[in-house]
Amino acid sequence: MSNDKFSAPMPWIGRYIVAASLICILAMIVDAIQGIRRRKFWLPCRFFTLNAASLTLLGVVVKLPLDLNNPMPGENDQMAKLSSVVFMSTAMANFMPSLALMDNKDIFMEMAALGILVLTLAANVCIELGTGVIYSEKIEHIVVMLSIVFLFVIMCFSALTVPTIKCYLELKYRGKVQEISLQDLVEGEKPVEVKLEENLRKFLIMAETGNPQFVLARSATCATCCAICCLNGLLLLEVSLRDNLFGAHVKSMSDYRRSTYCISRIQAGGVAVGTVSSLIRWFAIARIKCSWRNIMNIKVEKHLLERLKDWKDSPFALQIMNPKCRKLVQQIQNLILGNCIRVQILIAVASKIVQLFPILLLRLLNSCFFPSSWCNNIINSESESAENLEEDISRYVLHLEGEEELAEVMENKRDDTTWMMEIGRKQQPxxxxxxxxxxxxxxxxxxxxxxxxxxxxxxxxxxxxxxxxxxxxxxxxxxxxxxxxxxxxxxxxxxxxxxxxxxxxxxxxxxxxxxxxxxxxxxxxxxxxxxxxxxxxxxxxxxxxxxxxxxxxxxxxxxxxxxxxxxxxxxxxxxxxxxxxxxxxxxxxxxxxxxxxxxxxxxxxxxxxxxxxxxxxxxxxxxxxxxxxxxxxxxxxxxxxxxxxxxxxxxxxxxxxxxxxxxxxxxxxxxxxxxxxxxxx
Structure with a gap:
């Protein structure tokens, strides 16, 4: 009787997991819909971002793989554990652009909280694999957990570059703003509203290309996160098809009862949503970089290593009076940061290689399905439309080192200022x-x-x-x-x-x-x-x-x-x-x-x-x-x-x-x- 009372709330906990999963899925769907409606196919994060609320929800979502005390011998129970772990990796990959929204303190706090959750999840899954609580799909669990740890490492090193990127973009933006102000003083013949529209067109191109989320989304590390998310989604799909997840004969044998049946399906749907979002983001950035001439140039940019090098060159924060101890501490600091720099270089090179696959695939598809003459006509028409503009706005494109060709891509981008102005004109007071x-x-x-x-x-x-x-x-x-x-x-x-x-x-x-x-x-x-x-x-x-x-x-x-x-x-x-x-x-x-x-x-x-x-x-x-x-x-x-x-x-x-x-x-x-x-x- 006591055991029955002890296990009575477990189905309600399962429903709680379902509710948390649905909230995360809804946030991902809203982000995807808004990104597509605004023609931002790199899908900026507005709702599903890395913060205290989302981490709390993820802590509820991965409740099953964190549960060490409750045996879950059923096939569907085992599948629910795997879907929870894959859902975690999908969420982390979709968090990536939102790192650019935070300042230094928030990045440190949120990444520390995420690290605690990742380490706890990894430790519990390892314990369950050792004790036999997880006996089905062991290899899949190991592969997904390794990918989660790798995702966390990539996110940590990407977060280190965010302050440097923002500082660099801010300096370039301020310089361009001064140019626009000087032009205002010179161009005194045009009506004020005409000058304003021209200036806002320049401000918009600077704001769009200098958006920290867009800069992080078009980075090679974000492409790697998207690739890992897609691979984990395919792995879950393969396991689902192999184990006949949707068969009616599958029965839960745990205290969670039929709630595990709902958890596995809801979270599988969430993995599908997150994987599609990552795939859209991955190929959207690949489409932008498809026309870059130096895509085969595997070079590690300075801004990726600048902060780690500054830390390495700086003295240790704590003042140690003993010279020998101080020297030893400084050497340890240099050794750790030197290894971190090597890891950052390795991640950057590997990410650039991963980024080549969708780019080469798009180039192959373009060469197969779109004749060169047709492409030339499009390029010519776009260049003519660009020439019709009173001023070349491509020089107002904000880009980092290694992204020089981004200006050519954005020059042919459809101007959004006109239709935004038209929307405003329809709402005149x-x-x-x-x-x-x-x-x-x-x-x-x-x-x-x-x-x-x-x-x-x-x-x-x-x-x-x-x-x-x-x-x-x-x-x-x-x-x-x-x-x-x-x-x-x-x-x-x-x-x-x-x-x-x-x-x-x-x-x-x-x-x-x-x-x-x-x-x-x-x-x-x-x-x-x-x-x-x-x-x-x-x-x-x-x-x-x-x-x-x-x-x-x-x-x-x-x-x-x-x-x-x-x-x-x-x-x-x-x-x-x-x-x-x-x-x-x-x-x-x-x-x-x-x-x-x-x-x-x-x-x-x-x-x-x-x-x-x-x-x-x-x-x-x-x-x-x-x-x-x-x-x-x-x-x-x-x-x-x-x-x-x-x-x-x-x-x-x-x-x-x-x-x-x-x-x-x-x-x-x-x-x-x-x-x-x-x-x-």
Whole structure:
């Protein structure tokens, strides 16, 4: 009875293993689908990456081969152990590009955790092979475990090159950015939006080729990992066919019961998914390198050995006073690192040889199925399309040593900037365009009083919109159109403030504006006051502004712990805005409601113009000043944003004599802005 109670939870543990395996498989599938949709057939890792969560899942996935106490004599039980080990090797091979996403500390921590899992798995499998717990497919288990250890060694030495690769790519990127900036100063005749599109095309090619994941994916070591993954997948397929895995007569004889039946099938499916992904990545990189002239040049590049050589040339970290001991420790360090350098060279040479197989296979297929004349026509057409470009962008391709021909390959790559721009053009803010075209007036640009507020653009826009929606006797469609226009604009205003605003006060103002806008847009309220009731209280423009000023003054000055900091900022902004309009507006009492509404709308359009005129500078800034891991995503976002705001930029550039509140050449004034402080007497 006690044994039955002890083994009762085991089937549930088996279901837990199935669930963990399904999560890993789903992540691999999503990565593959996204990579193919974006025409990145080297399949970048976004979901299935080397991190604490994935390692925890893998620890659950390999529960069966780690189980030393539970005998699993059934054929399906033995097969489940093998499928778990092969699944581990498949996951490790698919982790390879994600090493480029981490910094030095994360690489060390994650590789240490992976090493502990690999060593534990290897030790347990060896024990089970020695004790007879694993009695079936012994050779296959040994082969797969050796491949896992080899994969881990390859990943360790590849991880050592990541910081060097990033540093080298960053230096090249900064140099190219300076070239683009200099060209901007020279090319002053073209419209701003045209120059931006040309520059973004250059930024995109630099971001794509300088993507650390792409650099690691096109390395020879990644090709070796893909090859090992494919071989292990074929080995599992051969064992499955040989043992008739899918036969109905196979029965589990362990405490896991029929859960092992599901584990073996689910994990076999995961191995198939991971193997196909590795195969696609392997041949995608081989297709890029297929046209390289020096593919037979087996040379170990400097960046592969640079970090190990730096460590070898550096003194031992700990200071040892005894000269003899210090000399001995230094010699041991040099001996270990010297052997590591030799292993790195051996891995690099072997990986380059492995990389030749798909390249030679693709060349053979091209020569058999594609006539040379047809290929020449394609090359000629691609070169003609490249000549049509105003500038050769191949010199903006970022490559490492030994990848010089990558520039020729990327030159004939289809330009993604155009279709990204088209997607953005289909999502242009139509209501915002109507507001700017109809209401923007250079004479109504923010006055000096507005410039003294120093609380950005978002809070004044929300404040003025609140005032506008309170004006009575205005057609609700006109008010709704204004709200839609402001709603479309706030996305761009937030984007510009995020890029230019770097201090804590700017973040507080932005959060306060978001809360105030949400309250206004959804509930037509401000500081918990119903705007419809406020509209009835103030019959004239001056009365409306005075009501807002009084409410804001009462909220700021009241001694109440229920006051919220965000609403205090909104009240401060409303008080200042009301006072400025009362002082700046001429005969505001004599204006009709329609004229007053139009007056406020023109002010909103003026502040929006002051903000959005910084768009070209901000778009360039996010492409220049971003982390290398997020650079490609930022450039793509910038291209999409330019497509959306292209007409806005054209419209604002027509007002040449208009000077924005914040210069597009410097964000120092904005960054140094202080929190609004109102002294209410």
């Amino acid at each position: 139509k209501h915002l365009m109507k507001l700017l075209v109809g209401k923007f007036n250079k004479n109504q640009f923010p006055s000096p009083q507005f410039q003294e507020l120093h609380n950005g653009w978002k809070m004044p826009i929300v404040t003025l919109t609140t005032i506008a929606t309170t004006i009575p006797n205005i057609d609700h469609k006109i008010v709704d159109n204004l709200l839609l226009s402001v709603s479309e604009s706030l996305k761009y205003v937030s984007f510009i403030e995020d890029v230019l605003g770097t201090n804590g006060n700017s973040e507080k103002n932005t959060r306060a504006a978001d809360i105030a806008w949400l309250e206004l847009y959804l509930y037509r309220k401000w500081l918990d006051q119903n705007l419809q009731k406020l509209a009835l209280q103030g019959k004239t423009g001056k009365g409306i502004l005075q009501n807002f000023a009084d409410i804001a003054q009462n909220y700021v000055t009241k001694d109440d712990y229920s006051r919220k900091p965000a609403k205090v900022i909104a009240a401060n902004s409303m008080y200042q805005m009301s006072q400025i309009i009362l002082e700046d507006g001429e005969r505001i009492d004599d204006q009709t409601h329609v004229v007053f509404f139009d007056y406020i709308s023109v002010m909103i359009a003026g502040i929006l113009g002051a903000c959005l005129i910084n768009m070209p500078y901000v778009i360039t800034k996010i492409c220049s000043d971003c982390a290398i891991e997020k650079r490609e995503e930022n450039v793509q976002h910038a291209i999409h944003l330019l497509g959306e705001a292209e007409e806005i930029i054209k419209s604002l550039q027509q007002h040449e004599e208009v000077t924005p509140t914040n210069s597009s050449n410097s964000d120092s004034d904005y960054s140094s802005s202080d929190e609004i402080q109102i002294v209410i007497e």
